[in-house]
Amino acid sequence: MAGRRTFLLYTVLAFGYAFLYGPILSLVVYSFNESRLVTVWSRFSTKWYGELLHNEQILSAAWLSLKVAAATSTFAVVLGTLAALALTRFQRFRGRTLLSATVTAPLVMPEVITGLSALLLFVAMEEVLGWPPGRGTTTLVITHVTFCMSYVTVVVRSRLSQVDVSIEEAALDLGARPAKVFFVITLPMIAPALAAGWLLAFTLSLDDLVASSFVSGPGSTTLPMVVYSSVRLGVSPQINALATLIVVIVTLAISVAGWMMYRRDVLRQRDVQRALAAEKG
Amino acid sequence: MAAEQRSGSDLLSPVVGLLRRHGKRLVPLVPLAWLGLFFLLPFAIVLKISLAQSVLSQPPYTPLFEMLDDGFVQFRLFLGNYAFLAEDSLYVSAYLNSLKVAAVSTALCLIVGYPMAYAIARANPSVRVVLLMMVVLPFWTSFLIRVYAWIGILKDEGLINNLLLWLGVIETPITMLNTGFAVYVGLVYSYLPFMVLPLYATLVRLDLTLLEAASDLGCRPARAFLSVTLPLSKPGIYAGALLVFIPSVGEFVIPDLLGGPDVLMIGQVLWNEFFSNRDWPLASAVAVALLGLLVGPLLYLQKVQDRRAEEEA
Numbered sequence: 116m117a118g119r120r121t122f123l124l125y126t127v128l129a130f131g132y133a134f135l136y137g138p139i140l141s142l143v144v145y146s147f148n149e150s151r152l153v154t155v156w157s158r159f160s161t162k163w164y165g166e167l168l169h170n171e172q173i174l175s176a177a178w179l180s181l182k183v184a185a186a187t188s189t190f191a192v193v194l195g196t197l198a199a200l201a202l203t204r205f206q207r208f209r210g211r212t213l214l215s216a217t218v219t220a221p222l223v224m225p226e227v228i229t230g231l232s233a234l235l236l237f238v239a240m241e242e243v244l245g246w247p248p249g250r251g252t253t254t255l256v257i258t259h260v261t262f263c264m265s266y267v268t269v270v271v272r273s274r275l276s277q278v279d280v281s282i283e284e285a286a287l288d289l290g291a292r293p294a295k296v297f298f299v300i301t302l303p304m305i306a307p308a309l310a311a312g313w314l315l316a317f318t319l320s321l322d323d324l325v326a327s328s329f330v331s332g333p334g335s336t337t338l339p340m341v342v343y344s345s346v347r348l349g350v351s352p353q354i355n356a357l358a359t360l361i362v363v364i365v366t367l368a369i370s371v372a373g374w375m376m377y378r379r380d381v382l383r384q385r386d387v388q389r390a391l392a393a394e395k396g
Numbered sequence: 397m398a399a400e401q402r403s404g405s406d407l408l409s410p411v412v413g414l415l416r417r418h419g420k421r422l423v424p425l426v427p428l429a430w431l432g433l434f435f436l437l438p439f440a441i442v443l444k445i446s447l448a449q450s451v452l453s454q455p456p457y458t459p460l461f462e463m464l465d466d467g468f469v470q471f472r473l474f475l476g477n478y479a480f481l482a483e484d485s486l487y488v489s490a491y492l493n494s495l496k497v498a499a500v501s502t503a504l505c506l507i508v509g510y511p512m513a514y515a516i517a518r519a520n521p522s523v524r525v526v527l528l529m530m531v532v533l534p535f536w537t538s539f540l541i542r543v544y545a546w547i548g549i550l551k552d553e554g555l556i557n558n559l560l561l562w563l564g565v566i567e568t569p570i571t572m573l574n575t576g577f578a579v580y581v582g583l584v585y586s587y588l589p590f591m592v593l594p595l596y597a598t599l600v601r602l603d604l605t606l607l608e609a610a611s612d613l614g615c616r617p618a619r620a621f622l623s624v625t626l627p628l629s630k631p632g633i634y635a636g637a638l639l640v641f642i643p644s645v646g647e648f649v650i651p652d653l654l655g656g657p658d659v660l661m662i663g664q665v666l667w668n669e670f671f672s673n674r675d676w677p678l679a680s681a682v683a684v685a686l687l688g689l690l691v692g693p694l695l696y697l698q699k700v701q702d703r704r705a706e707e708e709a
Contacts, residue, residue: 219701228442
């Protein structure tokens with residue numbers, strides 16, 4: 116009886132993961148197809164990777180997207196951590212409900228709304244203040260930070276609520292200033308969450324199409340915008356090659372991050388055990 | 397040299413002092429100011445421009461206030477955009493269609509996601525983290541590219557049709573791309589992780605002794621599921637449903653790439669008004685109408701999320 120149930124549960128999971136990973140796998144397999152007709156297999160070839168690496172348009176768009184993503188994720192981590200701190204460590208302050216609402220809303224807000232409203236703001240600001248001058252990297256980063264910081268807040272907030280507050284309180288009682296407590300005690304404990312938040316913000320920014328299309332200027336075409344205009348014309352083997360590269364990079368990054376966190380955990384446990392042993396001895 | 401340095405630090409000391417005394421207040425203030433300026437203020441501007449008229453100028457809309465020569469301020473409200481939206485059947489049907497598509501996709505996500513979340517929550521604790529990680533992992537690869545993958549699978553000479561033709565099940569390809577079916581597949585595929593994660597979070601914390609008690613009292617597993625597990629997983633169902641429903645209503649990429657001309661969604665209407673017709677005021681009116689629809693679900697989601705954050709703490 117129990118065996119049958121376990122079998123049923125694992126079958127459900129097998130179908131679920133097949134649904135999630137099948138399409139990605141098909142992209143990878145057909146990126147090595149020689150034929151221009153993506154889904155008709157002719158023979159193994161890596162020629163689309165070669166063409167991809169000589170596609171100036173894709174390369175320059177990718178470079179811009181990477182720069183925007185790096186700036187976005189850094190700002191988003193700072194702002195998102197401040198918001199998470201405010202929501203977990205500050206019990207009462209003016210605007211708490213407002214902050215909690217405005218931090219949740221960008222997570223689910225349809226991007227056509229975020230994009231349009233951000234663009235109209237930039238146009239109005241340029242009219243009144245003369246800044247930002249036109250649309251480009253600056254407006255892209257500001258728009259991306261606004262929705263990415265919400266994701267960082269979610270990740271950091273959940274970590275902060277697991278951290279033992281009594282350590283921070285002890286430091287405060289011993290006379291450390293709040294800023295010092297944050298940098299010496301809290302920050303090292305939430306560092307993995309900051310790293311995860313940074314990576315998440317980076318990938319979200321790198322991947323954004325809709326909001327970016329609204330706020331980018333003529334000279335600032337990002338990678339998803341190039342991919343989108345090429346995909347609209349039909350399937351293209353070069354996009355398959357690009358997709359495969361992205362999948363490989365993401366898998367590597369996540370494996371390395373996971374391995375580092377695992378190592379950290381093992382080391383910490385060893386330290387704890389050593390400390391306990393020393394105490395006994 | 398030393399004197400200069402001192403004067404420099406003297407200049408800075410008021411700032412440092414100010415930071416020391418009020419630094420704590422800046423922690424909530426800085427993110428609030430950012431979100432106020434770049435997230436809330438824009439909505440006011442969208443509302444303002446939705447009440448303007450479209451003109452051929454830079455920027456392409458009429459001003460709401462105008463200073464007249466004799467010192468009067470002229471104030472013009474133009475409600476024509478909203479009247480146009482309400483009268484034209486294209487907009488009304490796109491609006492209703494978006495609601496329907498989002499509701500059906502949410503239900504489908506629940507049907508697919510619930511058994512997965514349940515299976516992960518009941519799996520061996522040592523493999524749970526890996527199983528959960530595998531649900532999240534596709535989310536980290538590009539969303540656009542995952543939608544693109546379905547074009548290759550669903551099109552007339554795509555993987556599914558090729559397979560069925562080769563097996564001899566069908567003789568002519570089935571049209572799946574550019575239909576409502578493809579939009580549902582794309583939406584469920586893209587938003588499934590958002591359903592599974594909150595469901596898993598509630599199911600894994602479920603007190604298993606309750607199920608044992610039910611079984612001891614002679615309750616069959618199916619009955620126990622319906623009267624114990626399902627009601628207790630309601631918070632996860634609500635959170636997951638909102639996380640799928642709200643962004644689906646305004647989705648643009650999926651209906652644009654996978655859907656056809658017969659399935660128009662409100663996100664596409666907004667996009668087309670802005671990029672093709674360059675009618676900024678009408679696009680703003682569409683945004684306001686869409687936002688009005690989402691305010692209720694958004695407030696409810698915030699309540700659900702806050703409750704979950706409190707429980708976690």
